[in-house]
Amino acid sequence: MAQAGTLDIRNLSKQYRVQGEPLSVLDAISLSIEPGEFVSIVGSSGCGKSTLLRLIIGLEGDYKGEILLDGQHVVGTSLDRGIVFQEHRLFPWLTVEQNIAVGVLNAPGSDAAKKRAVQEHIALVGLKGFETAYPHQLSGGMSQRVAIARALVNRPEVLLLDEPFGALDALTRGHLQQELERIWRTEGITAILVTHDVEEAVVLGDRVIVMQPRPGRIKRIVDVPLARSRDRGAAAFMAIKDDVLSEFGGVPPLEAINPSIVLQRDISDWHFSR
Amino acid sequence: MNETPTRAPLRPAAATRRIDPRAFALPLALLALWWLLTAGGWVDTRLIVPPGNVLRVAARTLGDPVFWQGVLFSVARDAGGFAAGALGGVALGSALGASRLAERLIGPSFHTLRQISLFAWLPLLSSWLGYGELSKLVFIALSTLYPVALGTFEGVRGVTLEHLDVARVYRFSRSQLLFRLILPAAAPQIATGLTLGLVYAWVATIGSEFLLANWGNGLGNIIIKGRAAFNVELIIVGMLAIGAIGTSLNRIAARVEARALRWQRPPT
Numbered sequence: 001m002a003q004a005g006t007l008d009i010r011n012l013s014k015q016y017r018v019q020g021e022p023l024s025v026l027d028a029i030s031l032s033i034e035p036g037e038f039v040s041i042v043g044s045s046g047c048g049k050s051t052l053l054r055l056i057i058g059l060e061g062d063y064k065g066e067i068l069l070d071g072q073h074v075v076g077t078s079l080d081r082g083i084v085f086q087e088h089r090l091f092p093w094l095t096v097e098q099n100i101a102v103g104v105l106n107a108p109g110s111d112a113a114k115k116r117a118v119q120e121h122i123a124l125v126g127l128k129g130f131e132t133a134y135p136h137q138l139s140g141g142m143s144q145r146v147a148i149a150r151a152l153v154n155r156p157e158v159l160l161l162d163e164p165f166g167a168l169d170a171l172t173r174g175h176l177q178q179e180l181e182r183i184w185r186t187e188g189i190t191a192i193l194v195t196h197d198v199e200e201a202v203v204l205g206d207r208v209i210v211m212q213p214r215p216g217r218i219k220r221i222v223d224v225p226l227a228r229s230r231d232r233g234a235a236a237f238m239a240i241k242d243d244v245l246s247e248f249g250g251v252p253p254l255e256a257i258n259p260s261i262v263l264q265r266d267i268s269d270w271h272f273s274r
Numbered sequence: 275m276n277e278t279p280t281r282a283p284l285r286p287a288a289a290t291r292r293i294d295p296r297a298f299a300l301p302l303a304l305l306a307l308w309w310l311l312t313a314g315g316w317v318d319t320r321l322i323v324p325p326g327n328v329l330r331v332a333a334r335t336l337g338d339p340v341f342w343q344g345v346l347f348s349v350a351r352d353a354g355g356f357a358a359g360a361l362g363g364v365a366l367g368s369a370l371g372a373s374r375l376a377e378r379l380i381g382p383s384f385h386t387l388r389q390i391s392l393f394a395w396l397p398l399l400s401s402w403l404g405y406g407e408l409s410k411l412v413f414i415a416l417s418t419l420y421p422v423a424l425g426t427f428e429g430v431r432g433v434t435l436e437h438l439d440v441a442r443v444y445r446f447s448r449s450q451l452l453f454r455l456i457l458p459a460a461a462p463q464i465a466t467g468l469t470l471g472l473v474y475a476w477v478a479t480i481g482s483e484f485l486l487a488n489w490g491n492g493l494g495n496i497i498i499k500g501r502a503a504f505n506v507e508l509i510i511v512g513m514l515a516i517g518a519i520g521t522s523l524n525r526i527a528a529r530v531e532a533r534a535l536r537w538q539r540p541p542t
Binding site: 057058059076077078079082083085087089091092093094095102103105106134135136 | 537
């Protein structure tokens with residue numbers, strides 16, 4: 001089992017320069033994530049949630065504040081931190097098993113041990129029988145499974161997921177959410193999931209971090225003290241989901257304020273008239 | 275399972291596809307016209323020789339070890355020059371595509387030199403290196419270099435930032451970056467460049483044997499001998515041999531390409 005890491009983010013700020021003007025993307029983010037915890041981050045687009053992940057994985061630098069993994073400053077990328085992107089980003093010229101082996105290419109250990117790890121992870125993501133398939137022969141969901149196996153095969157301490165199921169259809173997404181939960185439990189890994197899907201965030205997260213944009217900062221942290229696997233139809237689940245949802249929008253539906261508005265609707269309100 | 279585990283079939287090798295028999299109609303028609311013109315005596319048969327004579331000369335030539343020696347020399351010359359030019363082209367194209375500095379420093383000179391017709395290099399090459407093997411090889415290599423370098427350049431420039439992120443996450447070294455990401459990602463365009471380079475190399479091989487003629491070995495020399503002896507049949511046999519060998523080389527290249535790029539999505 002992989003050793004889970006503690007991630008400490010202290011007063012993290014990040015600016016980009018846009019046409020010479022500084023643009024604040026992240027402002028004073030502080031967050032401490034326990035070993036083995038599953039944290040979801042939700043926010044509308046432009047709230048800097050993907051930038052936060054790119055900073056943690058080490059693909060971007062030049063920030064203010066501190067990012068510590070087990071007390072060590074994060075500098076550049078490391079095999080201790082794995083990531084799954086929204087697009088699978090597999091190499092189309094490599095087969096499933098070769099793509100997963102990319103994850104252990106620069107890891108320590110013998111070739112035999114690496115080969116075994118690749119086979120184990122193919123089984124873990126349920127792709128036995130597809131070892132020699134090329135990415136173009138796989139569906140979107142299967143490709144994303146391969147990407148998850150590639151991220152996990154070198155046993156990182158932290159797994160980062162950047163809207164990993166955002167491009168998949170609803171059925172596949174629900175199925176892969178279950179799978180991800182199972183894999184997270186099997187591996188005992190610390191996981192951070194960035195998503196714009198509130199239900200996904202509540203289904204998977206021990207905590208849900210709600211972010212708000214311009215500049216990106218943490219608006220609220222919602223605990224999800226529900227037993228796993230969670231029932232999306234349960235009242236307790238719906239209550240937490242609604243609680244998180246209420247942090248968005250800001251403006252409740254018009255009908256809720258003034259029910260008479262409903263009566264004044266005419267054909268121009270019809271969906272297809274626009 | 276919510277996903278249907280489908281596995282699309284691999285692309286059938288394009289090179290093994292059968293030729294439509296209708297493709298033979300035009301050559302056969304021309305052959306018939308040629309035969310009619312010469313048999314009817316409407317043309318000077320010393321210039322436009324009858325097909326039967328060509329066939330006779332062809333049979334004699336094919337039985338002549340000197341001809342096969344010429345073929346061997348030409349193909350070896352072609353392969354040597356092509357290999358050198360392809361290697362140089364991939365190296366140059368990778369450097370231009372991957373390094374902004376290299377593109378700024380070498381790019382403009384490369385694109386300017388490219389405008390000089392290849393055959394314009396011949397006087398310079400023969401002045402420097404004479405009419406021997408080396409100047410022929412340099413000329414063939416130079417002909418191969420341009421298309422291969424251009425293809426490689428395009429391919430390397432097409433490597434996505436998304437894949438570069440993956441390489442950084444898995445801590446690729448510089449050589450891993452080149453051999454495990456950049457070159458495989460650029461392979462389709464490199465293959466296009468190589469296929470074009472192969473055509474250019476064969477043209478340059480025969481061209482060098484004509485224009486850097488030193489009465490040595492090679493298919494081009496056989497044709498030159500034919501012209502010197504006013505043997506039109508031999509000239510035509512030489513031309514047909516050049517075409518046949520060029521076509522075979524391209525078919526082999528297409529097969530190799532289809533095999534190497536079998537990971538690609540089949541064209542829809």
